[in-house]
Amino acid sequence: MSWSEMQPLLSDACLDTLFMVLWSTVWTVVVGLPLGVLLVLTGRGGLLQNVLVNKVIGAVVNIGRSIPFIILMVVLIPFTRFVVGTSIGPSAAVVALAVGGIPFFARLVETAVREVDHGLIEAVQSMGGGTWTLVLKVLLPQALPSIVAGLTTTVIALIGYSAIAGAIGAGGLGNLAIVYGYQRFETGLMVVTVIVLIVIVTLVQLIGDLVARRLAPRGTSRAQTPVRIRLPWSARTAQEATIAKP
Numbered sequence: 473m474s475w476s477e478m479q480p481l482l483s484d485a486c487l488d489t490l491f492m493v494l495w496s497t498v499w500t501v502v503v504g505l506p507l508g509v510l511l512v513l514t515g516r517g518g519l520l521q522n523v524l525v526n527k528v529i530g531a532v533v534n535i536g537r538s539i540p541f542i543i544l545m546v547v548l549i550p551f552t553r554f555v556v557g558t559s560i561g562p563s564a565a566v567v568a569l570a571v572g573g574i575p576f577f578a579r580l581v582e583t584a585v586r587e588v589d590h591g592l593i594e595a596v597q598s599m600g601g602g603t604w605t606l607v608l609k610v611l612l613p614q615a616l617p618s619i620v621a622g623l624t625t626t627v628i629a630l631i632g633y634s635a636i637a638g639a640i641g642a643g644g645l646g647n648l649a650i651v652y653g654y655q656r657f658e659t660g661l662m663v664v665t666v667i668v669l670i671v672i673v674t675l676v677q678l679i680g681d682l683v684a685r686r687l688a689p690r691g692t693s694r695a696q697t698p699v700r701i702r703l704p705w706s707a708r709t710a711q712e713a714t715i716a717k718p
Contacts, residue, residue: 508581
């Protein structure tokens, strides 16, 4: 197969893969981020400690992470048809990719948030900071570099999942590799598809590392990073408090 024949196939497959990964990443962040924070808040010693809720959420996350993705896609076929009206194609794959990525990302968020210095949390609480203040002004900003690193890992995993989804009718680079590279013995197209996937994953990793480094404090540890928050000292006034652990 010549390059002129490969090019339109690769272009369409890349667009399908990017579509699947982009939208599944959006839903993964929208659902997985608050889920990961909630796992920390409802855990033992958390601000909203609730053992029952924590165990239920943890069990759901663990179940979602334990099911192999190709089996998850088959199990979700009725749900996928209900949501998007079909069980094949890129749009259908987004549902399964999101369901597979949410528990994975939620655990990474939980790990990142747990690394925030507890002394910093206690200091904000002593100044009257509520749960929302702690989450939005302390936990998420302090954990953001680790969350970005976790999101990078999640996106790369979703790219791999999308290739698996392509093998069972989702389209994209995975479908291209199976149909042309495996079934039609087009070795050249298979090699090019693998190279394209390597390039995409490498770019995602480089961008993720760059963003994480930019967000990380320079020349100081995260625990020593000043945090500027607005705390409700009274019903009439609010003062700026700068908290920095020496």
